[in-house]
Amino acid sequence: MDHEALAREMRGLREEVTGITDTALAAADGMLIAADTAESIDPEGLAALAAAGLGLARRTAAATARGALRQTVTYGSQGCVAFYAVGDTALMVVLGDEGMDVNRLHRATHPALDRIGSILTEKTPEGV
Amino acid sequence: MDHGGLAHALTACGRDGFTGELRVPGSPGGAFHLRDGLVVAAESPGAPGAEALLLRSERIDGEQWAELVRGTGERWPTAALVERGYAGAAQLRVVCLMALQDAAFAVVAGRVDACERVTGTEPHAPVAPGERPARLLEDAVRKVAAVDALPYPVRPDRERPLPMASPQQACTPLQRDLLAHADGRRTARDLAFRTGRGVYTVTVEIARMLSEGLLECAGPLAPVPLLMAPEAPVARQREQAAPEPEAPPSAELPHRAPGASGITEVLPPPTSGVSWKGFFRLRHGTAE
Numbered sequence: 001m002d003h004e005a006l007a008r009e010m011r012g013l014r015e016e017v018t019g020i021t022d023t024a025l026a027a028a029d030g031m032l033i034a035a036d037t038a039e040s041i042d043p044e045g046l047a048a049l050a051a052a053g054l055g056l057a058r059r060t061a062a063a064t065a066r067g068a069l070r071q072t073v074t075y076g077s078q079g080c081v082a083f084y085a086v087g088d089t090a091l092m093v094v095l096g097d098e099g100m101d102v103n104r105l106h107r108a109t110h111p112a113l114d115r116i117g118s119i120l121t122e123k124t125p126e127g128v
Numbered sequence: 129m130d131h132g133g134l135a136h137a138l139t140a141c142g143r144d145g146f147t148g149e150l151r152v153p154g155s156p157g158g159a160f161h162l163r164d165g166l167v168v169a170a171e172s173p174g175a176p177g178a179e180a181l182l183l184r185s186e187r188i189d190g191e192q193w194a195e196l197v198r199g200t201g202e203r204w205p206t207a208a209l210v211e212r213g214y215a216g217a218a219q220l221r222v223v224c225l226m227a228l229q230d231a232a233f234a235v236v237a238g239r240v241d242a243c244e245r246v247t248g249t250e251p252h253a254p255v256a257p258g259e260r261p262a263r264l265l266e267d268a269v270r271k272v273a274a275v276d277a278l279p280y281p282v283r284p285d286r287e288r289p290l291p292m293a294s295p296q297q298a299c300t301p302l303q304r305d306l307l308a309h310a311d312g313r314r315t316a317r318d319l320a321f322r323t324g325r326g327v328y329t330v331t332v333e334i335a336r337m338l339s340e341g342l343l344e345c346a347g348p349l350a351p352v353p354l355l356m357a358p359e360a361p362v363a364r365q366r367e368q369a370a371p372e373p374e375a376p377p378s379a380e381l382p383h384r385a386p387g388a389s390g391i392t393e394v395l396p397p398p399t400s401g402v403s404w405k406g407f408f409r410l411r412h413g414t415a416e
Contacts, residue, residue: 021313034356097321099177
């Protein structure tokens with residue numbers, strides 16, 4: 001896995017969308033892969049919550065025939081948390097403050113998710 | 129499009145007596161709401177809105193705010209806020225005007241890609257009677273020039289300062305808040321949201337604190353450290369041999385029997401006489 005490319009994608013997203021405060025990437029079972037988070041956030045705990053939340057949303061979408069899950073967003077009075085599935089093996093969490101434009105976030109995130117998915121699943125060269 | 133384009137579009141709205149919204153895509157971009165050619169509200173992801181300023185000021189908490197919005201059906205419940213004593217009518221007008229001018233500053237300080245008129249939208253927290261577009265823009269341009277003229281010019285979305293002193297060494301409440309929240313990740317814009325203050329105020333103060341040595345920047349292009357799990361789990365394509373249990377193909381949701389979880393034996397009985405068993409499912413518009 002190309003850690004530098006992953007870091008570039010995560011930082012790039014924060015630079016691109018005004019209002020993103022933190023991002024984290026985890027395997028679908030909630031194990032943390034990478035985090036660009038402030039000290040006040042526990043990235044392992046966030047990854048576990050994201051896996052649980054996204055799993056529940058995915059089952060809900062299936063049980064109610066809503067098609068493939070795109071994302072879930074939790075809105076609070078001081079910001080929001082968006083959970084995205086990265087393929088079916090990983091997930092990404094994006095935290096934003098109350099100024100973040102969520103539609104703009106979705107537009108910027110979906111192409112980034114494809115690229116992150118490719119980085120995560122790319123084969124390590126033989127002998128490395 | 130440069131800022132001249134924005135000035136042209138906004139003054140044209142004023143000249144035409146336009147009522148509606150002038151959307152300004154860009155970074156951070158934003159929108160100006162006009163009534164009869166006067167700007168009554170402006171919002172931008174680059175500046176805290178009136179709601180954010182009010183909630184972060186801790187005059188009212190998130191739950192009380194949600195209750196007021198639900199109760200009145202208004203997104204900016206002025207009368208209810210005054211009636212319940214959360215803020216005075218004059219204070220609310222000032223907050224709305226500050227948010228309007230601050231959003232204009234954020235838009236002008238950033239990149240403007242285009243301007244497009246939209247009708248049929250309503251602003252959250254309008255001011256009456258409104259600001260003349262030319263005056264509003266002049267004020268924003270003057271503020272951007274003032275920041276650029278400081279010994280340590282700061283852009284709202286560029287510098288990510290680190291504290292060089294403890295919050296106890298601060299001279300003002302604003303400095304104390306900035307020293308407490310600056311962490312090398314947050315920009316002036318992020319700190320404005322975090323502390324519930326205008327982005328112009330925070331940008332100027334950060335510039336001053338940088339020149340006084342209370343804050344320091346690693347440089348605009350310094351990479352933000354990123355935590356990588358030491359043994360990062362490698363996401364792989366799902367193995368064919370381990371299929372996920374599929375949801376049943378039928379659209380039926382799983383049925384649960386009341387009390388099957390045993391939770392009623394663990395939790396104390398409800399104190400009110402109302403029971404959840406009284407709920408019914410609506411099917412085809414009638415109660416079962």
